[in-house]
Amino acid sequence: xxxxxxxxxxxxxxxxxxxxxxxxxxxxxxxxxxxxxxxxxxxxxxxxxxxxxxxxxxxxxxxxxxxxxxxxxxxxxxxxxxxxxxxxxxxxxxxxxxxxxxxxxxxxxxxxxxxxxxxxxxxxxxxxxxxxxxxxxxxxxxxxxxxxxxxxxxxxxxxxxxxxxxxxxxxxxxxxxxxxxxxxxxxxxxxxxxxxxxxxxxxxxxxxxxxxxxxxxxxxxxxxxxxxxxxxxxxxxxxxxxxxxxxxxxxxxxxxxxxxxxxxxxxxxxxxxxxxxxxxxxxxxxxxxxxxxxxxxxxxxxxxxxxxxxxxxxxxxxxxxxxxxxxxxxxxxxxxxxxxx
Amino acid sequence: xxxxxxxxxxxxxxxxxxxxxxxxxxxxxxxxxxxxxxxxxxxxxxxxxxxxxxxxxxxxxxxxxxxxxxxxxxxxxxxxxxxxxxxxxxxxxxxxxxxxxxxxxxxxxxxxxxxxxxxxxxxxxxxxxxxxxxxxxxxxxxxxxxxxxxxxxxxxxxxxxxxxxxxxxxxxxxxxxxxxxxxxxxxxxxxxxxxxxxxxxxxxxxxxxxxxxxxxxxxxxxxxxxxxxxxxxxxxxxxxxxxxxxxxxxxxxxxxxxxxxxxxxxxxxxxxxxxxxxxxxxxxxxxxxxxxxxxxxxxxxxxxxxxxxxxxxxxxxxxxxxxxxxxxxxxxxxxxxxxxx
Numbered sequence: 001x002x003x004x005x006x007x008x009x010x011x012x013x014x015x016x017x018x019x020x021x022x023x024x025x026x027x028x029x030x031x032x033x034x035x036x037x038x039x040x041x042x043x044x045x046x047x048x049x050x051x052x053x054x055x056x057x058x059x060x061x062x063x064x065x066x067x068x069x070x071x072x073x074x075x076x077x078x079x080x081x082x083x084x085x086x087x088x089x090x091x092x093x094x095x096x097x098x099x100x101x102x103x104x105x106x107x108x109x110x111x112x113x114x115x116x117x118x119x120x121x122x123x124x125x126x127x128x129x130x131x132x133x134x135x136x137x138x139x140x141x142x143x144x145x146x147x148x149x150x151x152x153x154x155x156x157x158x159x160x161x162x163x164x165x166x167x168x169x170x171x172x173x174x175x176x177x178x179x180x181x182x183x184x185x186x187x188x189x190x191x192x193x194x195x196x197x198x199x200x201x202x203x204x205x206x207x208x209x210x211x212x213x214x215x216x217x218x219x220x221x222x223x224x225x226x227x228x229x230x231x232x233x234x235x236x237x238x239x240x241x242x243x244x245x246x247x248x249x250x251x252x253x254x255x256x257x258x259x260x261x262x263x264x265x266x267x268x269x270x271x272x273x274x275x276x277x278x279x280x281x282x283x284x285x286x287x288x289x290x291x292x293x294x295x296x297x298x299x300x301x302x303x304x305x306x307x308x309x310x311x312x313x314x315x316x317x318x319x320x321x322x323x324x325x326x327x328x329x330x331x332x333x334x335x336x337x338x339x340x341x
Numbered sequence: 342x343x344x345x346x347x348x349x350x351x352x353x354x355x356x357x358x359x360x361x362x363x364x365x366x367x368x369x370x371x372x373x374x375x376x377x378x379x380x381x382x383x384x385x386x387x388x389x390x391x392x393x394x395x396x397x398x399x400x401x402x403x404x405x406x407x408x409x410x411x412x413x414x415x416x417x418x419x420x421x422x423x424x425x426x427x428x429x430x431x432x433x434x435x436x437x438x439x440x441x442x443x444x445x446x447x448x449x450x451x452x453x454x455x456x457x458x459x460x461x462x463x464x465x466x467x468x469x470x471x472x473x474x475x476x477x478x479x480x481x482x483x484x485x486x487x488x489x490x491x492x493x494x495x496x497x498x499x500x501x502x503x504x505x506x507x508x509x510x511x512x513x514x515x516x517x518x519x520x521x522x523x524x525x526x527x528x529x530x531x532x533x534x535x536x537x538x539x540x541x542x543x544x545x546x547x548x549x550x551x552x553x554x555x556x557x558x559x560x561x562x563x564x565x566x567x568x569x570x571x572x573x574x575x576x577x578x579x580x581x582x583x584x585x586x587x588x589x590x591x592x593x594x595x596x597x598x599x600x601x602x603x604x605x606x607x608x609x610x611x612x613x614x615x616x617x618x619x620x621x622x623x624x625x626x627x628x629x630x631x632x633x634x635x636x637x638x639x640x641x642x643x644x645x646x647x648x649x650x651x652x653x654x655x656x657x658x659x660x661x662x663x664x665x666x667x668x669x670x671x672x673x674x675x676x677x678x679x680x681x682x
Contacts (some may be wrong), residue, residue: 019644162662166629169636212604212626212658245586246605263553285553287506290430295510317553321503 002199003138007068010279010313011200011236011257019308020067021327021336022139023132024240025319026060027072030329033059043088044080047073048120054127061136063326064333068137068200071128073121075143075204079152081117082185083110092156100157101167103174111181114188121189122196129197140198142190144205145182145227145242146220149175161207168219175219183223187230192236201231202238202260209243209262216247228255238281248273263288263317267306280307282315284332289324293331300335309339343475343540346615348409350562351654352577352598353622360649361408362669362677363480365581366660367401368413371670374400384429385421388414389461395468402477404667405674409478409541412469414462416484416545420493422458423526424451440496442508444515446595452522455529462530463537470538481539483531485546485567485582486523488559490516502548509560516560524564526570535576542572542603543579550603557588559596579622583659589614604629604658621648624658625673630665634672641676650680658673 002008007020028034034056037046046052056072076086076094087095100106115122128138151157153164168175174295190201210221220299224239231237232255239251240260251259252274259268261282272282284303289296304314343349348361369375375397378387387393397413411675417427417435428436441447469479491583492498509516531542549561565580572578573596579593583603590599593615602611602623611621625644630637645655655677661670 023393062605160628162628162631165626167633169629169632209605212629213607213610215629243584243605246607246610264550266554266587269554269587285506285556287501287503288510288553288556290507291505291510 002134004067004179007137007313008199008236010311011238013277013279013311015310018336018339019304019310019312019314019339021314021333022066022070023060023070023320023332024070024266024316026064026066027056027070028320029322029325030320031059032326033063043074043208047077050120050123052125054131055122057124057128057138058131061132065337066136066333068139069128069132069143070139070202071121071125071198073124073141075141075148075206076151077118077121078142078185078189079148081085081112081114081189082181082189083108083112084135086151087211094151094157096152096155099163100152100178101163104122106174106178109178109181111188114185114192117307118189118192124193125193125196125198137199138197139200139202139238140190140193141204142186142201144203144208144220145186145223146211147207148182148186148203149179149219150207150210153178161210165210166217172218179219179223181304185225187227189231190227190232194231196233200236200238200257202240203227205239205241205244208241208247209245210242213246216244220244221247221250227311230255240281245273252278258313260315261317262303270307277311279311279313281313281315285313286316286318286321286324289316289320289328291328291333293327296328296331297335300332301339304336304339309341343478345408345477348478348654349540349577350505351652352579354618354620354652356651358682359677359680360645360651360653360655362655362674363407363409363411364401364661364673365411365657367405367407368397368411369661371440371661371665371667372400372404373667374404382414386522388418391461391464393470394406394462394465395472398465398469398479399472402473405670406678407477407674410469410473411480411482411543412462412466412539413467414482416482416489416547417460417492417527418531419483419523420461420489422453422455422530423522424449424453425493427492427658435498437493437496439540441493441519442504447515447519449520450519452525452529455533456527457528459503459533463533466534466537466539478540479538480541480543480579481531481534482543483527483568485544485549485561486520486527486564487552488546488548489522489523489527490560491548491551494519497675502551506551513559518566520560524567528568531568531572532575535572539576541577541579541598544568545580546580546582546585549582549588550586550602552585554587555583561585561590562591566595573597581622586614593619599654601656602658611648618652620652620654622654622656624656627657627659627662627665630657630661630669630673634668637669637672638676641673642680645677645680650682
């Protein structure tokens with residue numbers, strides 16, 4: 001039994017007096033205790049070493065007592081397991097030295113034995129659950145097939161992922177084959193992650209919003225729907241598709257427990273698209289944490305008044321930025337925890 | 342009298358048998374004749390030399406016969422005139438060596454004598470009009486105050502312009518002072534540009550969509566509205582605010598003649614937000630030009646069937662990409678010119 005299960009209650013649609021709160025990238029670079037570990041071990045060593053990944057996952061909970069932990073990992077462990085090399089270059093971000101651009105490249109991409117190739121993730125889940133001692137639930141995550149596709153075709157981060165799009169538009173058949181392989185792997189991966197102990201799963205379609213609604217319906221949504229349908233009975237699923245506001249209506253009836261929102265949506269517009277019943281998660285602009293703690297607290301309270309307190313999970317509209325002062329994060333979390341109507 | 346005034350008719354809301362077509366960044370890097378000039382002269386020399394700017398502006402018209410020309414220039418000539426140094430670094434983009442971050446920095450920023458400081462632009466307008474020989478109308482443009490602010494505070498291009506936002510949220514008073522100075526300069530600049538001969542004006546709020554609706558209402562929209570109100574009687578104004586779909590309803594009643602759309606909007610959603618009367622411009626994903634010419638033509642025809650043919654201007658949803666083959670641009674323009682219901 002999880003002692004503070006507010007987050008799971010919100011996902012189940014219970015009536016609450018205050019919403020739960022967690023922060024995307026809460027285990028990461030704004031935390032001095034994380035930076036100490038970062039000095040000693042490179043990025044994928046931190047992901048691949050269960051002792052480190054679990055320690056990093058619980059650090060923000062010890063300091064700020066959010067209502068949920070999220071496993072420290074990366075969406076790109078999935079293509080690594082599929083026989084696509086991914087490196088993390090400091091100051092650059094993820095780099096795929098041999099990006100997938102042709103049918104020949106595609107033939108080397110496998111749907112792996114997930115239990116073997118990603119065992120280190122499942123061990124990290126178990127170790128994090130032990131360290132959490134049932135204080136709060138643990139979230140596991142994966143990237144959407146389209147978002148993984150963007151990286152492995154483009155070869156690195158990009159503003160518009162033109163090479164990934166060019167591949168879709170010039171070679172749609174090959175693109176769908178690659179998306180299908182990523183989808184199959186992701187389903188196996190998340191099923192194992194749930195077995196290993198995560199209490200909920202979040203799907204990140206970080207680059208979904210780069211597609212037109214018509215192309216989203218071709219290259220992203222069908223694959224997300226497959227994953228959601230394969231998982232939804234086993235664990236609650238949260239879908240966060242940054243920028244894909246135009247697909248929210250369709251997502252509402254997909255079987256997800258909650259929809260993550262970026263900061264371009266007001267509560268009113270979000271409810272108009274999603275209805276009253278589904279749980280929404282978000283959505284303060286991460287840059288808004290540069291405001292003074294007093295302003296942050298005022299804005300959090302306004303956000304809860306517009307969205308919640310029920311059917312709502314407080315979060316940012318994207319990952320926390322590395323240079324946000326700890327006192328500002330504290331103000332954000334505290335404003336939720338002390339919220340009264 | 343302009344011989345082909347289809348573009349101006351669309352802005353005036355006339356009933357048409359086919360919409361006009363032009364392409365954002367049509368004067369630029371995908372054109373071999375532009376690349377020849379680029380080999381010889383650096384970016385701001387091309388902007389500052391009326392002979393070059395006017396030659397570049399008419400190049401795409403000679404080759405593809407779009408229904409409007411747009412003056413070759415840059416939104417950052419405005420901050421340059423305001424005593425803020427801006428350099429163009431090849432492979433990097435615009436760089437502001439001394440970004441504006443404090444009240445002291447702000448004091449060096451002036452509202453200039455626009456006629457003197459930006460005379461080269463007005464000369465380029467006149468020279469372009471001569472070269473066009475009244476074949477098609479000429480569009481002049483400026484960046485929105487928020488978008489200019491992003492560059493001069495951040496110091497260079499950025500995915501999220503966090504430093505610009507941090508300045509707004511940590512020092513809102515100073516931010517508004519800078520935005521006000523940019524607004525005043527932009528009004529004077531565009532009024533002179535209209536006097537010099539441009540037939541319409543487009544405002545680019547390229548980074549508007551990075552703000553939440555609440556912050557857009559604070560830091561971008563009021564300044565755009567001021568500019569629109571100051572110009573709208575003298576020339577038709579097109580507003581293109583990339584990503585700011587949430588503000589379209591308000592923009593519709595601002596006095597603009599047309600609203601530019603990025604590719605995240607279907608015609609149906611756009612009309613739902615903007616009504617039937619205002620002219621809409623856009624909005625194919627620029628990456629969609631990687632498709633085969635046959636697919637491009639099919640998609641252009643579908644786009645016109647959804648949006649037009651009246652109250653509509655065909656364009657991309659953002660600037661054309663540098664590596665698009667000429668035959669694909671040809672297919673895009675031809676599909677519009679040969680359109681029949």
